[in-house]
Amino acid sequence: MTINCNGILIDLTSPKIMGILNITPDSFYDGGKYIKDREILLQVEEMLREGATFIDIGAYSSRPGAEHVCEEEEINRILPAVTSVLERFPEALLSIDTFRSKVAKECIEAGAAIVNDISAGNMDTDMFQTVADLKAPYVMMHMKGTPQTMQKDPTYDDISKEMMHYFSKKINEAKSLGIKDIIIDPGFGFGKTIEHNYEVLSKLALFKNLEMPILVGVSRKSMIYKILNSSPSEALNGTTVVNTIALTKGANILRVHDVKEAMECIKLAEMLNP
Template identity: 65%
Template structure:
């Protein structure tokens, strides 16, 4: 299984790591940490050295009940930092975490390699056509509602079947427009209760039937620290445990705050296959 990033084929049969770079003041774990060029570049350099294949940049926090961010502010936050990162690390494969087509377009035009959309095109009717025009890989996540309302939308007739149906519909819509490289993200923590997150993880291998690379974003999330009665700061060990399970159930990309530990997890799990 490969995806084409800026002319380079990335083989995700061997799992890869996507390092998180939030340039927001209110993200649940690292909000406000990376607010100047030096801190951003230091963090990117560290993640690349530790083995990240992709860097996921976002300027709109999607945590539950996150503040609404106008499009012009999102662009103002992300474009200058994206340009700075690519000036210093021109070979870096940058994923843009946005649900807005105009943000996606401007960032891809500035040199980003792929689009990571928490709404799978449902929050911007122009997103799928924009990605098709740009011909870049597209990560589509499962979510209901918006970051502000998603925790009010946790009713499912059958959680796994409903999410599988959602992806079949969204993938068909993307393919119809000519999007080639599609990655699915089941959306841990998005419109799902604590119990539903673990139900989803327990049945994750069923998503292999979609035959698309699967990105898993569990890093330091509340399903870990609430279960352990701790905090996001103390959730690295729990993250590693759940990432291990996700890899064994078919994850292709781990989206994480802690690249070194994720790389070690992949290496150990891959050693089981030899």
């Protein structure tokens, strides 16, 4: 199970880490921490040193109720960061966390490797064709609604069944346009109650039937800290627990704020299947 990132084949049979780099002022955990160039480069250096295979850069906060950011502002935030990171770390494999095809195009053309779309093309109808033209790996996430509306009473008759149908349809559409490397993301916390999130986690292995790599992003999210009556800053241990469960159920990529601890999860989980 491999994906082609700028001509480099990445084997996802062994799980990999995607380190989160939010260059936004309002992300739920690290908003405002990585705005200046020096801060960005130091964080990327640390994540790469600790074992991250990918660095996921986002310039549009997708936390519930986040303010809308215009396309120009998103590009003005993210493109200089992509350029700066690749100048300092030319071998880095950058993932671009955006639902906008223009942002994706400019960043991939600047040297980024992956497009990570929370809307799976629903918020920009040009996204699938753009990714196909760019020949980039594509992460498609399941989300109900938009970041502004997704947590307003999300309901499902059978969430796993509905998500399988959603991904099957999206995968077929993407393949028909020529997208070759597809990764699915169940979208923990996106249009789902806490109960929905744990139901999806418990049935995560079901999504292996789609025969696509699975990305899991639960790092410090409310599905963890609300259960523990804590906060994002106190949710590292809970994140480690949930990441470990996800690995045992077939996760191929862990998207995390804390790379070192996630790498330890992978090393220990791999001892179960040497």
